[in-house]
Amino acid sequence: MSDVPPEARLWDLMRGTMATKALGIAADLEVAEALASGPRSVQELARENGADAETLQRILRALASDGVFAEEAPGVFRNTEASDFFRRDRPGSWPEFAHLFGGAFMEAIAQMDPRTSEPMFHRHFETDFWSWLAANPDERRTFDLAMAGGKDRSAERLAALEWRGDEVVVDVGGGNGALLRAFLERAPAGLHGIVFDLPETVRDETALGDRLSFVEGSFFEEVPAGDAYVLSAILHDWGDERATAILRTIRAGASARSRLLVIESVIPPGNDPNGAKWLDLLMLVIGGKERTDPEWRSLLETAGFGIDEIEDGLIQASCR
Ligand SMILES: C[S@@+](CC[C@H](N)C(=O)[O-])C[C@H]1O[C@@H](n2cnc3c(N)ncnc32)[C@H](O)[C@@H]1O
Known part of the structure; x- marks a missing residue:
């Protein structure tokens, strides 16, 4: 850690929110699955899952700059060792965690308030986490798979x-x-x-x-x-x-x-x-x-x- 310049360390922490969201989107769109059999163009990926091709390209380019996916020719992406963990058959439940962190967890974390120890999840979703999962069976399924x-x-x-x-x-x-x-x-x-x-x-x-x-x-x-x-x-x-x-x-x-x-x-x-x-x-x-x-x-x-x-x-x- 000590050989990272202090400004770079700050930037790496500060951009975390965008990285978390980008990972959640890539997991939800199952990009790693779509790339399982080899490189593909972002247009094709976007067409398959109803995404905007330019937006998806920018998200994947940012992730690729940190080793999650790689752009091997302009607009053509492939999996890397890291993005391979987002395939459903890989150990560790990474796609499920990425979904939760890029979704409900992120929303609740965005409400964090140093003036109180009140659970912000509860305030934001107007119910506690476990009741929210009970009311959202798809999220409950994802949570159980993640755990x-x-x-x-x-x-x-x-x-x-x-x-x-x-x-x-x-x-x-x-x-x-x-x-x-x-x-x-x-x-x-x-x-x-x-x-x-x-x-x-x-x-x-x-x-x-x-x-x-x-x-x-x-x-x-x-x-x-x-x-x-x-x-x-x-x-x-x-x-x-x-x-x-x-x-x-x-x-x-x-x-x-x-x-x-x-x-x-x-x-x-x-x-x-x-x-x-x-x-x-x-x-x-x-x-x-x-x-x-x-x-x-x-x-x-x-x-x-x-x-x-x-x-x-x-x-x-x-x-x-
Ligand atoms: C963070 S998960 C841990 C699950 C598992 N023990 C593991 O290590 O992966 C917490 C678990 O506590 C359960 N839980 C929450 N409130 C509970 C309650 N009142 N009675 C029984 N289980 C509860 C949740 O449903 C969830 O499965």
């Missing part, structure tokens, strides 16, 4: 822990079950999983298999009993009061030996780059927060859990 991407590493982390071999593992707010499915593939055969989430999640229950079931409900009311509770990217969606309420719901149903496995970012001290420092601003507008190590400890202890270990984005805790 399902890239679960292998978390699944491996969970599978590497010690398991007795007959536990029930509840993924609280487990979305469409992608994490628990990936985990069970790597875990002892006697383990069973329960994916617990809101009824409106878009999921294929036939893909869950007989070791997994889906239970609908709200984690502010009751969660199914389990030997281990996984909370992946849940608590960061909520401020301390609501996050404590979720933990207390779990604590109320947990046995004395139940384990809590929290998969979240831990914001490091200092100025080093860290994705969670930026993701925290999205959490700010939807009403949550990313947390530091002391903040995680305090949150879990307040709700009746003791921390056994915090390492590399996995917080292991047990009932106290």
Whole structure:
């Protein structure tokens, strides 16, 4: 970072809003899919999806200047290593994230206001994020696909822990079950999983298999009993009061030996780059927060859990 001139660093940050929107448009128009079998003219791409050819050319040219697509002859674009990630069959759910960031997230972030900690998503859309998703099933589907991407590493982390071999593992707010499915593939055969989430999640229950079931409900009311509770990217969606309420719901149903496995970012001290420092601003507008190590400890202890270990984005805790 230090060899980037300070003005260039400022410009790179400032143009972020246009880059985010351009990526969202390219994802929504499925440009990477259209280029999957080779270079094509922008006129052809525009004709296929009803875009204005000149506008699309300018958007793709800007993206290509940062390595997303390449203009290999005037007005003719091809995929690059980066734009290939926007193809639907590639790992990581990049098109879904680009859609959300270039759409609803961007609209809410544009309302960010330093005078208040009020969730701006709520003010802008006149409803909270989860109710907005429930009212917009296409966005809910995109969100569930986005969250399902890239679960292998978390699944491996969970599978590497010690398991007795007959536990029930509840993924609280487990979305469409992608994490628990990936985990069970790597875990002892006697383990069973329960994916617990809101009824409106878009999921294929036939893909869950007989070791997994889906239970609908709200984690502010009751969660199914389990030997281990996984909370992946849940608590960061909520401020301390609501996050404590979720933990207390779990604590109320947990046995004395139940384990809590929290998969979240831990914001490091200092100025080093860290994705969670930026993701925290999205959490700010939807009403949550990313947390530091002391903040995680305090949150879990307040709700009746003791921390056994915090390492590399996995917080292991047990009932106290
Ligand atoms: C950021 S996503 C994380 C999904 C998944 N755990 C993962 O790691 O990809 C948060 C999840 O919490 C769920 N959620 C939100 N409010 C809930 C509630 N009141 N009860 C149960 N689940 C809820 C959402 O539906 C969503 O699937």
